[in-house]
Amino acid sequence: MSFRSIAIDGPAGAGKSTLARRLAERLGFLYVDTGAVYRTVALAVLRAGADPADEGQVIPLLEGLDIRLDYGLDGAQRMYLAGEDVSGAIREHQVSGAASKAASIPAVRTFLLDLQRKLAREQDVVMDGRDIGTVVLPGADVKIFLTAAPEARARRRLLELEERGQAADFQTILRDIEARDWQDEHRTASPLERAEDAVLLDTTDLNLDQSLERLLVLVKERIEP
Ligand code: DC
Numbered sequence: 001m002s003f004r005s006i007a008i009d010g011p012a013g014a015g016k017s018t019l020a021r022r023l024a025e026r027l028g029f030l031y032v033d034t035g036a037v038y039r040t041v042a043l044a045v046l047r048a049g050a051d052p053a054d055e056g057q058v059i060p061l062l063e064g065l066d067i068r069l070d071y072g073l074d075g076a077q078r079m080y081l082a083g084e085d086v087s088g089a090i091r092e093h094q095v096s097g098a099a100s101k102a103a104s105i106p107a108v109r110t111f112l113l114d115l116q117r118k119l120a121r122e123q124d125v126v127m128d129g130r131d132i133g134t135v136v137l138p139g140a141d142v143k144i145f146l147t148a149a150p151e152a153r154a155r156r157r158l159l160e161l162e163e164r165g166q167a168a169d170f171q172t173i174l175r176d177i178e179a180r181d182w183q184d185e186h187r188t189a190s191p192l193e194r195a196e197d198a199v200l201l202d203t204t205d206l207n208l209d210q211s212l213e214r215l216l217v218l219v220k221e222r223i224e225p
Pocket of ligand 1: 012034035036038039096099100101103104128129130131132180184
């Protein structure tokens with residue numbers, strides 16, 4: 001039997017992970033956060049004292065990398081590095097920048113390809129990332145490119161951080177977002193780009209519920225219940 005897959009790509013802060021998770025819940029699909037996998041590689045690189053932008057330092061580390069992805073009883077995706085649950089550690093600010101750098105290395109992308117494709121071969125998935133519709137699952141049943149203006153994304157990130165009690169500054173967040181966008185869009189290996197057959201959803205003026213409703217309509221037009 002073949003499984004159904006929904007690919008959601010787009011820049012950081014467009015609401016991808018929250019929306020993909022909620023969409024998966026509504027459909028009874030597994031939510032796969034591929035950014036968390038790149039973050040786990042980046043954390044391993046940082047812990048090894050290596051430079052995530054330096055291929056020569058990163059590639060030799062890949063062979064010995066023990067990365068596992070698992071789902072808890074609550075259905076939340078958890079990441080393990082050499083058996084240690086690093087789901088919290090990979091969300092640190094420093095890891096975001098390192099993940100974007102390590103993700104530019106073609107060998108890192110190739111290394112993670114099978115792991116991502118295997119998940120979609122074994123169950124119905126909503127997978128989010130940067131190259132899911134273009135490279136990882138080019139045959140996905142539904143492809144969505146989710147975006148929002150950088151200022152809207154920075155505002156959402158600021159609120160998120162404030163809710164977690166972390167001090168943050170709007171201009172710094174905006175600069176970080178724009179730098180990451182640039183890095184993700186301009187790398188040669190699988191840059192962030194909209195697949196030709198992806199539907200564009202701009203969430204600048206939509207809240208989460210409105211965005212989710214739009215997504216559900218798009219999906220239901222394309223997938224049999
Ligand atoms: O979605 P995120 O912010 O957790 O992703 C972290 C970094 O990983 C991001 O800068 C780009 C990279 N990434 C990628 O290149 N391809 C993916 N499929 C997912 C993430």
